[in-house]
Amino acid sequence: MNTDSLAQVQRRLWRLIAWPEGVRAALDQERDGEVSEERDGERSEAAAPLASIVKSDARLAAEDRLDVYANAYFYRIHDVLAEDFPSLVALFGEDGFHDLVTSYLAVFPSRHPSLRHIGGRLAEFVDEHPAGESFRQRFAFAGDLARYEAATEDVFDAADATPATRDDLAAVAPEDWAGLPLRLVPSVRILRLGWPVHEVRHAVRDGQPIPTLGDAPVPLALCLWREDERVVSREVAPDECSALEAASRGVSFGALCEQIANDRGENEAPLQAAGWLAGWIDAGLVLALEPTA
Amino acid sequence: MTARARAAGRPEEAPFLGVGVGLRPVHYREIFERADAGEALPVDFFEILSENFMVPGGKPLRMLDRACSLRPVVLHGVAMNIGSSDPLDDDYLGDLDRLAQRTQPHWLSDHLCWTGVDGKSLHDLVPLPYSEGVIRHVADRVRRVQDRLGRRIALENVSSYMSFADDAMPEWDFLGEIAEYADCGILLDVNNVFVSAHNHGFTPETYIDRMPAERVFQIHLAGHSESPPLLIDTHDHPVRDEVWQLYAYTLERLGPVSTSIEWDDHIPPFAVLLEEVEKARKIVERVL
Ligand SMILES: [Fe+2]
Numbered sequence: 001m002n003t004d005s006l007a008q009v010q011r012r013l014w015r016l017i018a019w020p021e022g023v024r025a026a027l028d029q030e031r032d033g034e035v036s037e038e039r040d041g042e043r044s045e046a047a048a049p050l051a052s053i054v055k056s057d058a059r060l061a062a063e064d065r066l067d068v069y070a071n072a073y074f075y076r077i078h079d080v081l082a083e084d085f086p087s088l089v090a091l092f093g094e095d096g097f098h099d100l101v102t103s104y105l106a107v108f109p110s111r112h113p114s115l116r117h118i119g120g121r122l123a124e125f126v127d128e129h130p131a132g133e134s135f136r137q138r139f140a141f142a143g144d145l146a147r148y149e150a151a152t153e154d155v156f157d158a159a160d161a162t163p164a165t166r167d168d169l170a171a172v173a174p175e176d177w178a179g180l181p182l183r184l185v186p187s188v189r190i191l192r193l194g195w196p197v198h199e200v201r202h203a204v205r206d207g208q209p210i211p212t213l214g215d216a217p218v219p220l221a222l223c224l225w226r227e228d229e230r231v232v233s234r235e236v237a238p239d240e241c242s243a244l245e246a247a248s249r250g251v252s253f254g255a256l257c258e259q260i261a262n263d264r265g266e267n268e269a270p271l272q273a274a275g276w277l278a279g280w281i282d283a284g285l286v287l288a289l290e291p292t293a
Numbered sequence: 294m295t296a297r298a299r300a301a302g303r304p305e306e307a308p309f310l311g312v313g314v315g316l317r318p319v320h321y322r323e324i325f326e327r328a329d330a331g332e333a334l335p336v337d338f339f340e341i342l343s344e345n346f347m348v349p350g351g352k353p354l355r356m357l358d359r360a361c362s363l364r365p366v367v368l369h370g371v372a373m374n375i376g377s378s379d380p381l382d383d384d385y386l387g388d389l390d391r392l393a394q395r396t397q398p399h400w401l402s403d404h405l406c407w408t409g410v411d412g413k414s415l416h417d418l419v420p421l422p423y424s425e426g427v428i429r430h431v432a433d434r435v436r437r438v439q440d441r442l443g444r445r446i447a448l449e450n451v452s453s454y455m456s457f458a459d460d461a462m463p464e465w466d467f468l469g470e471i472a473e474y475a476d477c478g479i480l481l482d483v484n485n486v487f488v489s490a491h492n493h494g495f496t497p498e499t500y501i502d503r504m505p506a507e508r509v510f511q512i513h514l515a516g517h518s519e520s521p522p523l524l525i526d527t528h529d530h531p532v533r534d535e536v537w538q539l540y541a542y543t544l545e546r547l548g549p550v551s552t553s554i555e556w557d558d559h560i561p562p563f564a565v566l567l568e569e570v571e572k573a574r575k576i577v578e579r580v581l
Contacts, residue, residue, distance in 0.1 A: 001459075003378050003426075003430055004378075005426075006427060006430060007410065009422065009457075010378055010407060011411065014409070014411070017417075018413075018415065052458055053458055054456070054457060054458065055456045055457060055458050060522055065454050065455035065523075066455060068454040068523065069417055069454065072417050076417065110409075110413060110414040111412055111413060112414065113344065113372035113382060113414060114344045116347075118416075156351055157348035157349060157352070157353050157354075158349055158350060158351060159350040160350035160351065226351060
């Protein structure tokens, strides 16, 4: 067996193991010839009988042996997703979540060696993918909830960094203020959402009934970050959200003032910017300040 | 120690560390409280699941550093995908190398299997066809991984539930030949030998007899469960009596080998894990 024939065997097994309806359904599909349009336009040969690849014996048929892998594949990923997205489980119920995972994996199989990233496209699937339609129809905010829970996971083990303090701020010479580059610590995530889905997550965490959120979105922004080892979040007003987004892109304090001046006028802008900056510093959102040389 | 075991050379970079456990987050509190209180921590080393710590920062890495300060560590991965027809994953190997720099493990291990193809992962340890061609394919990749990491790695035998119709040799020869061609170590999972022996109908002692002592870096022990007619490697039970017996048989042949207990599902309090450690220690003492 050379690398090419090994690849063929592995592709076939991958497909049989990951097939959403199980190994036997995947084999039926092969027999019906519906798989002939393999990826890269490469036609799969008329599939050899499974027993010519995987050993069957008196105790157990090849299909059943592969089924062990198929079940393990699904449930291992299901369990990780259930842990990462507890509110989605509560929202859809066990059966609904099972269906969600099945549909999601059929469209977005894992493309990363670690399971840490397994839910990375769940929000996109629920919000945008045709196969996610029934899920967003059931709960219009499900995609936002998925986005929020994925961000929570991300924040939890984001890179560490030393945040700036008020003393650092006080040490900045007046002539350096305009050029002062702002940067946020790596754990900060800013989410623009249509529903206050953090209330759903908190209710689920506290064992409370899930709040009813309407079908029509009402825009809001959340800022998530890590405080000690806990993930915390707070709602931010639209103008502060824009300012935070600018800071996360690394603009200078002067540029931030100009952005704010567009809304609030030249006079109010520096004061507003300094006020927000002080708040961000107190929350530990700002990276240690380094005046440009 | 039997004369035979004494005669069998042990791999230089894999000294006998004693009996350790797989480090799991549910035990952080118990482990670190014991350490803080100056209580005994009768565990000789921690086995770290590499992928759990391939993260940018936060609590996982802080806990990791703490564990590394308490005991020697070895790294154990599940995602190297060494048997795949895909190219080796450079990003993954880079992450693994960084983790090794951070933790300074005695050695690193992963599984003799494939976990995905075409960049898509099954996150499972799927067996390989046992053929000369696959031996060359895998051994060549192991060599490249060892060059990349600047050290030998150990490959673990997996529990399997299927085998290939045209397997040209038994699993022990497949593993032994790859280790020989790649000049790598072996992580001998005694429970996996037992489980696969049951599932494929071979004698587990034969497997053990054929292991090259000079390549065995480490032994794994774990619990399995029954799903007739198969045994499944679930890591959710205490080690079974038959597996303890096979472990004793293994040590009589190999002499003392660093041994760790794996428990990944329905994880019990740390004290229960320590009972398993103690059992293993008793068996080790017989061959010391
Ligand atoms: Fe193992």
